[in-house]
Amino acid sequence: MFVNRDEEMAFLNSVLARTHPTPAQMVLLYGRRRVGKTVLARHWAETTGLPTLYWAAEREPAPLQRRKLFARMLGVPLAQAATFESWADLWQAFASLVGERKQILILGEVTYAADSDPAFLSALQHAWDHLFKHSRLTLILSGSHVHTMETLLARGSPLFGRFTGQWHLQPLTFAALRQFLPGWQADQRVAAYAIVGGIPAYLERLNSRASLADNIRDVILAPGSMFVAEPELLLYDEVHEPRVYRAVLQAIGLGAHTVDEIANVALVGKAHLSAYLVRLQELRFVERRLPVTIPPGKRQASRLGRYHLTDPFLRFYFRFIAPLRDEVGYRPATVLPGIQEQLRAFVRATTYEELCRSWVRWASLQNRLPFEAQQVGSHWSKGVQVDVVAVNWQAKSILLGECKWGTDKVAREVVSELVEKKAPLLLQALPEAGRGWSVHYAFFSRAGFTPAARTLARAQQAILIDLARLDRELGS
Numbered sequence: 001m002f003v004n005r006d007e008e009m010a011f012l013n014s015v016l017a018r019t020h021p022t023p024a025q026m027v028l029l030y031g032r033r034r035v036g037k038t039v040l041a042r043h044w045a046e047t048t049g050l051p052t053l054y055w056a057a058e059r060e061p062a063p064l065q066r067r068k069l070f071a072r073m074l075g076v077p078l079a080q081a082a083t084f085e086s087w088a089d090l091w092q093a094f095a096s097l098v099g100e101r102k103q104i105l106i107l108g109e110v111t112y113a114a115d116s117d118p119a120f121l122s123a124l125q126h127a128w129d130h131l132f133k134h135s136r137l138t139l140i141l142s143g144s145h146v147h148t149m150e151t152l153l154a155r156g157s158p159l160f161g162r163f164t165g166q167w168h169l170q171p172l173t174f175a176a177l178r179q180f181l182p183g184w185q186a187d188q189r190v191a192a193y194a195i196v197g198g199i200p201a202y203l204e205r206l207n208s209r210a211s212l213a214d215n216i217r218d219v220i221l222a223p224g225s226m227f228v229a230e231p232e233l234l235l236y237d238e239v240h241e242p243r244v245y246r247a248v249l250q251a252i253g254l255g256a257h258t259v260d261e262i263a264n265v266a267l268v269g270k271a272h273l274s275a276y277l278v279r280l281q282e283l284r285f286v287e288r289r290l291p292v293t294i295p296p297g298k299r300q301a302s303r304l305g306r307y308h309l310t311d312p313f314l315r316f317y318f319r320f321i322a323p324l325r326d327e328v329g330y331r332p333a334t335v336l337p338g339i340q341e342q343l344r345a346f347v348r349a350t351t352y353e354e355l356c357r358s359w360v361r362w363a364s365l366q367n368r369l370p371f372e373a374q375q376v377g378s379h380w381s382k383g384v385q386v387d388v389v390a391v392n393w394q395a396k397s398i399l400l401g402e403c404k405w406g407t408d409k410v411a412r413e414v415v416s417e418l419v420e421k422k423a424p425l426l427l428q429a430l431p432e433a434g435r436g437w438s439v440h441y442a443f444f445s446r447a448g449f450t451p452a453a454r455t456l457a458r459a460q461q462a463i464l465i466d467l468a469r470l471d472r473e474l475g476s
Contacts, residue, residue, distance in 0.1 A: 002036075002039055002040075002043050003172065003176050003179045003180075003200075004172050004173065004175065004176040004179070005036070005040055005043075008040055008044075008167060008169065009040075009044055009047075011165065011167055012027070012040075012041075012044045012167075013044075013048075015027055015138065015164065015165045016048060016138055018164065022133060022134050022135075023102070023135075023136045024128075024132055024133050024134060024135050024136065024137050024138070024139075025137075025138045025139065025164045025165065026128060026139045026141070026159075026162050026163050026164055026165075027138070027139070027140045027141070027163065027164065027165045027166065027167070028141050028149065028152060028153065028163050028165070028166035028167070029041060029140050029141070029142045029166075029167050029169060030142065030143050030144070030145075030146055030149035030150070030166075030167075030168060030169065031144070031146065031168055031169030031170065032144060032146060032171075032199075032234075032284065032311070033144045033234060033237075034199050034200070034201035034202065035169050035170070035171055035199060035200070036169065036172075036199075036200045036201070037108070037142045037144070037169050038054075038056070038106075038108055038142065039200070040169065041054070041106045041108075041140055041142060042054055042106065045104045045106065048104065050102055050103060050104050050138075051101065051102075051103045051104070052103070052104040052105075052106065053072060053073060053103070053104070053105050053106065054072075054106040054108065055068070055069045055072045055106070055107055055108065056107075056108030056109050057107070057108065057109045057110060057111075057112035057113040057116075058109070058112060059112050059115075059116075060116065061116060062087075062113070062116040062117035062120070063083060063084070063085075065112075065113055065116060065117075066083070066084045066087065066090045067081050067082070067083050067084070068081075069090065070082060070084065070090060070093065070094075073093075073094055073097055074097075086119065086123065087117065087119060087120050087123035087124065087127075088119075088123045088126065088127065091123060091124065091126075091127035091131060091132075092127070092131070095127070095131040095132065095135075098135065098137060100135065100136060101136065102136040102137075102138075103136070103137055103138070104137075104138045104140070105137060105138070105139050105140070106140045106142065107139070107140065107141050107142065108142045108143070109142070109143055109144065110141045110142065110143050110149075111143045111144075111145045111148045111149065121152070121157065121158040121159060122158040124158070124159065125158040125159050125162065128159075128162055129162075145237075145238065146168070146283065146284050147282040147283055147284075153166060170198075171197050171198030171199050172198035172199075172200060172203070173198060173474070174189070174190070174193050174198070174355060174358070174474055174475075175474055175475035176198060176203075177189045177192060177193055177198075177203065178475065180203040180204065180206065180208065181203075181206065181208045182208055183208060183209075184208065184212075186467050186468065186470075186471040187446060187467060188211075188212050189471075190347060190351060190352060190355065190467075191212055191343065191347050191351075192206065192212060192215075193312065193351050193355075194312055194315075194316065194343075194346065194347040194350055194351035194352075195216070195220070195312065195313065195316045196220075196227075196312060196313050196316075197311060197312030197313055198312075199313065202227070202313060205219055205226070205227075206219060207219060213336065213340060216336060216339060216340075217332065217333060217336050220321075221321070221328055221332035221333075221335060221336065222332065223328075223329055223332065227313070227317075227321075228321065228325075228328060228329070230313070230317075231249075231313070231314055231317045231318070231322070232246075234314075235249070235285075238283050239279065239283075244266075244268060244276060245276060245279070245280065246322075247266040247267065247268060248262060248266045248268060248273070248276050248277070248280065248286075249280070249285065249286070249309065249314065249318050250265075250266070250318045250322050250323070251265035251266040252286065252307055252308065252309055252318070253309055253314070253315060253317070253318025253319045253322065254318065254319065254323070257306035257307055257308060258305075258306060258307075259273060259274070259277075259307075262277075262307065277307060284310055284311075285309065285310060285311065285314065286307050286308065286309060286310060287307070287308055287310045288305045288306070288307055289305065289306050289307075289308055289377065289378075290302050290304055290305055290306075290377075291304055291377070291378065291379045291380055291381065291389075291429070292375050292376065292377030292378060292379060292389045292390075292391055293379045293389060293391065293398075293426065293429045293430060294429075295393065295431060296393065304380070304381075306380075312350070312351060315346075315350055316346070319346060320335070320338070320339050320342075320346075321335075324338075344405060344406075347405060348403065348404075348405030352403055352405045352444075352446070353378070353387050353388065353403045355470060355474065356387065356388050356401060356403045356444040356465070356470070357376050357377065357378070357388050358474060359444070359465060359470055359473065359474055360373060360376050360388060360390050360399065360401065360442070361373065361376050362473065362474060363463075363473075364376075364390065369390065369399060369440070369463075370397065370399070370438075370440050371392045371395050371397035371399075371438075371440075372392055372395075373390035373391070373392060373399065374391060374392050374393060374394075375390070375391045376388070376389070376390045376391075377389055379426055379429065381425075381426075381429055383425045384421075384422050384425040384426055386400050386401070386402070386418070386422055386426055387401055387402055387403040387444075388400070388401030388402070388403060388442065388444070389401070389426075395438075396436050396437045396438065397437065397438045397440065398430070398437055398438070398439055398440070399439075399440045399441070399442055400418060400422070400423055400426065400439065400440070400441055400442070401441070401442035401443065401444060402414060402418050402442075402443050402444070403444045404443075404444065404445045404446065404447075405446045406446065406447065407446070407447055408447055409445065409447045409448045409449055409450045409453070410443060410445040410447070410448070410449045410450065410453050411450050411452065411453055412450060412452035412453045412455075412456050414443070414453065415441075415443060415453050415456045415457050415460070415462070416456060418441060418443075419441060419456075419460055423439055423441075427439070440461070440462070440463075441457070441460050441461075441462035441463070442462060442463040442464075442465065443457060443462060443463070443464050443465070444465045444466075444470065445464075445465070445466055445467070446466075446467045447466075447467075448466045449464055449466070
């Protein structure tokens with residue numbers, strides 16, 4: 001299913017329309033596995049009506065890679081294609097084939113080609129400079145190893161300065177789940193988003209005619225399921241010591257977020273842990289978060305960082321599946337009750353809070369907040385934790401938000417606690433203890449608000465967002 005890629009399609013169309021300085025274009029398209037790079041590139045190419053060639057490198061010797069690519073260029077069986085001693089020879093042959101014709105060439109998983117033959121990138125650079133730069137070729141280089149793909153843009157890369165466009169393809173937004181899961185209620189789509197995120201390949205495997213619980217049991221936990229094997233494959237494809245990295249990821253998934261906590265749970269010495277965390281951040285598996293209330297000039301030196309898994313499915317996997325991997329493979333149905341019992345807290349602490357912060361960013365762009373939000377995040381300290389915080393440092397304005405994913409309506413006490421107890425404590429963390437700052441409030445609730453809560457919130461001119469509104473406006 002191809003959905004919700006309007007910005008990406010517009011970008012690719014704009015690249016194709018360029019004629020200055022030449023019509024030739026080289027584009028870098030990258031993103032994590034199964035995010036939809038190939039589907040996007042091939043779908044877009046089909047809409048152009050231009051001759052298109054698609055080839056994806058595999059982990060195999062370079063001569064075989066070249067022969068497979070040339071067979072694809074000629075449209076003949078592999079046995080009928082010529083072999084080439086070098087990539088330079090192959091690009092020379094391709095230039096003769098394409099001539100002055102306007103054509104799209106999509107090369108997938110190019111890092112595999114570069115791994116098999118270090119000369120791949122320099123040969124492509126030479127071919128671009130001498131054969132293709134003044135042609136009518138649109139060349140798209142695609143890959144899943146995000147950090148490695150980004151190094152192609154760096155000054156030390158043979159392709160530095162050659163790219164005419166680049167796009168880091170992100171997972172689909174929450175709004176896209178309406179198309180994958182039609183008929184599902186908003187709370188069920190939020191839970192599904194907490195489990196598989198916005199990865200199209202994952203969403204396509206969910207059965208929209210079955211319940212969430214049935215999907216967890218019959219699709220995600222099924223013996224031999226892609227979901228059970230996927231995280232291990234992702235990790236083994238990226239790192240050389242997967243066992244240690246896996247221990248670090250599982251520690252974070254189980255709720256260890258500081259360096260001390262991760263070291264204690266993963267049994268990795270703190271002296272070595274930082275290197276693993278840096279590598280996991282490069283791979284986009286992990287991110288380091290700071291309280292948004294730390295002024296920009298002090299963030300780099302802050303010791304308040306907490307580490308979180310960035311990918312929703314990795315969070316779900318390392319929280320629920322990895323600790324019971326043997327049981328999942330033997331009797332998956334026995335794992336389901338534990339997931340169901342703890343899923344609500346998991347959804348609230350991960351995805352629901354993130355969706356609430358996404359709403360604040362959206363509302364700021366729509367000029368629906370009392371001020372423009374420069375930064376949106378959360379706050380934590382020894383004395384207080386606030387789920388949603390938006391800050392404008394110049395205007396000295398701050399928005400504090402509370403998120404509730406329970407099945408009961410938010411009571412008056414929740415409003416009063418944020419206003420009367422949490423806000424004064426949080427202001428102490430701001431410069432000059434928050435003197436001169438204007439404070440605003442927002443409350444997010446799955447189940448709505450009691451009349452008393454609404455009355456007090458109105459008195460504070462607070463914003464109230466129930467799930468229906470959150471779902472509607474994030475989908476607008």
